[in-house]
Amino acid sequence: MRKVFISISLLVLPILFYGQDLNYTKNIIEKLASTEFKGRGYVENGDKLAAEFISSEYSNIGLESFKKDYFQYFKVDVNTFPDNLLLKVNNEILEPGKDYLIDPMSSSVKGKFETHIIRKQDLLNDQKVREAIQNSINKFLVIDEREFEPDNAEEKKKLNELINFLKYSPQIQTVGTIILTNEKLTWGASTIQLTKPTFILKREKDFQIGNKVEVKVDAEFIKNYKTQNIIGYIKGQEIPDTFLVLTAHYDHLGKLGKNVYIPGANDNSSGVAMLLNLAKYFKENPPKYSIVFISLGAEELGILGAKYYTENPLFDLKSINFLVNFDLAGTGDDGIKVVNATVHENEFAKLKDLNETNDYLVAVKSRGAACNSDHCMFHEKQVPCFYIYTLGGIQAYHDIYDRYETLPLTEFEDYAKLMIDFFESF
Ligand SMILES: [Zn+2]
Known part of the structure; x- marks a missing residue:
């Protein structure tokens, strides 16, 4: 037994x-x-x-x-990013993680700023890019990706390089960048900190020309x-x-x-x-x-x-x-x-x-x-x-x-x- x-x-x-x-x-x-x-x-x-x-x-x-x-x-x-984040668009406080992300390479920023918007398709037009660079001095440059997909890999690569240049080149006199996207928000991590902040913003509502933003980012490297x-x-x-x-x-x-x-x-x-x-x-x-x-x-x-x-x-x-x-x-x-x-x-x-x-x-x-x-x-x-x-x-x-x-x-x-x-x- x-x-x-x-x-x-x-x-x-x-x-x-x-x-x-x-x-x-x-x-x-x-x-x-x-x-x-x-x-x-x-x-x-x-x-x-x-x-x-x-x-x-x-x-x-x-x-x-x-x-x-x-x-x-x-x-x-x-x-x-240990401290409070703030992104306020036209007096509406947005939610980190749900409405927006901060690019992992971002640096700190604080204040109220005007914005200038350029649509992603207009980045293929040199004249419009020059205008955007001029018009976004001391402002947030808003790049609206929502209604445009590049035709091919080459165009995509060219646009990404240009966007990185606009976001982080010392020659560009913006305060920072906001990318408007339709895509799922996917975060990352970074071993470097660059000189400016970038927000990735997903919103059902339109970001209108003339919208002001209030922001606060405390990046600790x-x-x-x-x-x-x-x-x-x-x-x-x-x-x-x-x-x-x-x-x-x-x-x-x-x-x-x-x-x-x-x-x-x-x-x-x-x-x-x-x-x-x-x-x-x-x-x-x-x-x-x-x-x-x-x-x-x-x-x-x-x-x-x-x-x-x-x-x-x-x-x-x-x-x-x-x-x-x-x-x-x-x-x-x-x-x-x-x-x-x-x-x-x-x-x-x-x-x-x-x-x-x-x-x-x-x-x-x-x-x-x-x-x-x-x-x-x-x-x-x-x-x-x-x-x-x-x-x-x-x-x-x-x-x-x-x-x-x-x-x-x-x-x-x-x-x-x-x-x-x-x-x-x-
Ligand atoms: Zn993993």
């Missing part, structure tokens, strides 16, 4: 484990994407608070560290801000000096003024949750090779944490058998996309096979090399790697809508099972 009981409980355990998993996943994502971590940027120590939390999870799981603790420190330059990667591992049972590596960046865009933060639930609390889930699993199911879990910092500033790590690795990069980078793991309604699939065809075939055999995800799609997340730095150092992201579901990205509450996590459990199978296939 006893024997039977044990074998039944062994059968039941993995199912229970996955049941608990999704709760764990939800808790992690809810926490990381909450106001407590301030968007995991460089205002009010968002990055450090998140790193402390992840480090305590590593410790709870029982990961080992290569050094005295899990942290690997490095320094970044970063432009931040921080040189040599100390941030960190968080690195733990599980020692392999059979071949401990060969490594499988999981990476996921935990940093995000931080705060957009005093009262708004960018939560980054899908980007990339979800990837960190995947990494922690797999750490839990492999702690309970000891692996053949050593498995390393790297939560990377400063991805949004230009994959700087990964760059620092690959220049200062804690073990020989040549001993990495394979690496998978997780960045956007929270949907999966349309399957997953695998960057470097065409570079590592055998591993991709294996991943596809495992998926089909077990009927996990609707699709495992192939993509070539792309330098669009942390894996890129490892790929450039000849570390065999994939970058995998989920497809479909919510489209929120680099904005105030990338929240835990609306992240579907549709296929998270099947995705996690597929990745466990994949790592165990080495």
Whole structure:
């Protein structure tokens, strides 16, 4: 009886484990994407608070560290917006994040200003550009992009160069620029600060000729801000000096003024949750090779944490058998996309096979090399790697809508099972 009981409980355990998993996943994502971590940027120590939390999870799981603790420190330059933002158009105060963004490279500004508007199509006319430069001295130049799409790539490139010149050239005597756009507001982060501010404004209402603006931007440029990667591992049972590596960046865009933060639930609390889930699993199911879990910092500033790590690795990069980078793991309604699939065809075939055999995800799609997340730095150092992201579901990205509450996590459990199978296939 006893024997039977044990074998039944062994059968039941993995199912229970996955049941608990999704709760764990939800808790992690809810926490990381909450106001407590301030968007995991460089205002009010968002990055450090998140790193402390992840480090305590590593410790709870029982990961080992290569050094005295899990942290690997490095320094970044970063432009931040810690204080109140104001953009008032004709006495209407607009909402940061919802109505407008501030270009991440912007500098500070304060005051009431007149505006001069030019339509984007008129930027193709030299005479009109000259007039706009003359008429916007000591004013905000407003570039209205809303009713114009360039004909071709060449025209688009030419216009973008001209717009950057108008925004930031010292020869242009504007106070700053406002871009009127129809597009979704997508924010970013910057390691530099330029001499002027630019607002990106999305509004249903027209911005009329003669409209005045009142603005306030407090940009704080921080040189040599100390941030960190968080690195733990599980020692392999059979071949401990060969490594499988999981990476996921935990940093995000931080705060957009005093009262708004960018939560980054899908980007990339979800990837960190995947990494922690797999750490839990492999702690309970000891692996053949050593498995390393790297939560990377400063991805949004230009994959700087990964760059620092690959220049200062804690073990020989040549001993990495394979690496998978997780960045956007929270949907999966349309399957997953695998960057470097065409570079590592055998591993991709294996991943596809495992998926089909077990009927996990609707699709495992192939993509070539792309330098669009942390894996890129490892790929450039000849570390065999994939970058995998989920497809479909919510489209929120680099904005105030990338929240835990609306992240579907549709296929998270099947995705996690597929990745466990994949790592165990080495
Ligand atoms: Zn990301």
